[in-house]
Amino acid sequence: MADGAIFCNNPCIMVMTEFQKLKKIENYRGKNNTDEIGCVISIGTGIEPSSPINGIDINLTPGITGITGNWKEVFANAKNLITVFLYQCTSSHNVHVGQSREWAHSMQVPFFRFSPHLAAPFELDNCKIEDITNAMFDNEVYIRTQINQQISDLCRLLKSMPRNSEPCQYRKITGWPNTTSETTTAKTAESPDQKNAK
Numbered sequence: 001m002a003d004g005a006i007f008c009n010n011p012c013i014m015v016m017t018e019f020q021k022l023k024k025i026e027n028y029r030g031k032n033n034t035d036e037i038g039c040v041i042s043i044g045t046g047i048e049p050s051s052p053i054n055g056i057d058i059n060l061t062p063g064i065t066g067i068t069g070n071w072k073e074v075f076a077n078a079k080n081l082i083t084v085f086l087y088q089c090t091s092s093h094n095v096h097v098g099q100s101r102e103w104a105h106s107m108q109v110p111f112f113r114f115s116p117h118l119a120a121p122f123e124l125d126n127c128k129i130e131d132i133t134n135a136m137f138d139n140e141v142y143i144r145t146q147i148n149q150q151i152s153d154l155c156r157l158l159k160s161m162p163r164n165s166e167p168c169q170y171r172k173i174t175g176w177p178n179t180t181s182e183t184t185t186a187k188t189a190e191s192p193d194q195k196n197a198k
Contacts, residue, residue: 012040
């Protein structure tokens with residue numbers, strides 16, 4: 001499930017919520033849904049380095065006339081306040097990850113979170129080879145020094161889980177046409193040029 005911008009920065013909570021809602025609906029309709037969440041794996045896009053900001057003390061107690069003498073300080077505080085507000089609106093870790101982890105653990109479900117700490121901010125439309133290389137190096141360092149044990153635990157957990165022997169009924173669920181038959185029909189049909197060649 002992809003992130004939903006400011007609607008749902010980290011989709012883990014939304015995924016678990018939708019799972020529980022769907023299970024309740026199917027049980028209510030008599031389908032006896034006994035599915036359970038095996039584990040939750042959350043993969044982040046990286047955590048940007050923290051940047052210090054000055055205070056955000058905006059005191060309007062004396063009224064507008066009391067702050068007219070120091071507009072520079074007022075604008076600086078307002079800018080810092082907006083920076084903190086935007087960070088909280090677009091953050092996909094900290095509180096979101098903590099809530100998802102606690103909810104998963106309350107259901108006795110293992111929770112894994114992987115998101116490297118980046119040495120520098122990385123924009124989504126950044127195509128510079130140097131920046132991409134630095135981000136890849138940050139990921140490599142993160143994997144080798146911080147989450148090596150977590151990856152090993154995750155691999156052991158996935159190997160110990162029972163495998164589903166039934167094939168996925170994705171096309172039946174979504175109602176998509178059978179592309180296999182369409183492909184077969186397309187292969188068997190001959191174009192006019194092929195017929196003339198024969």
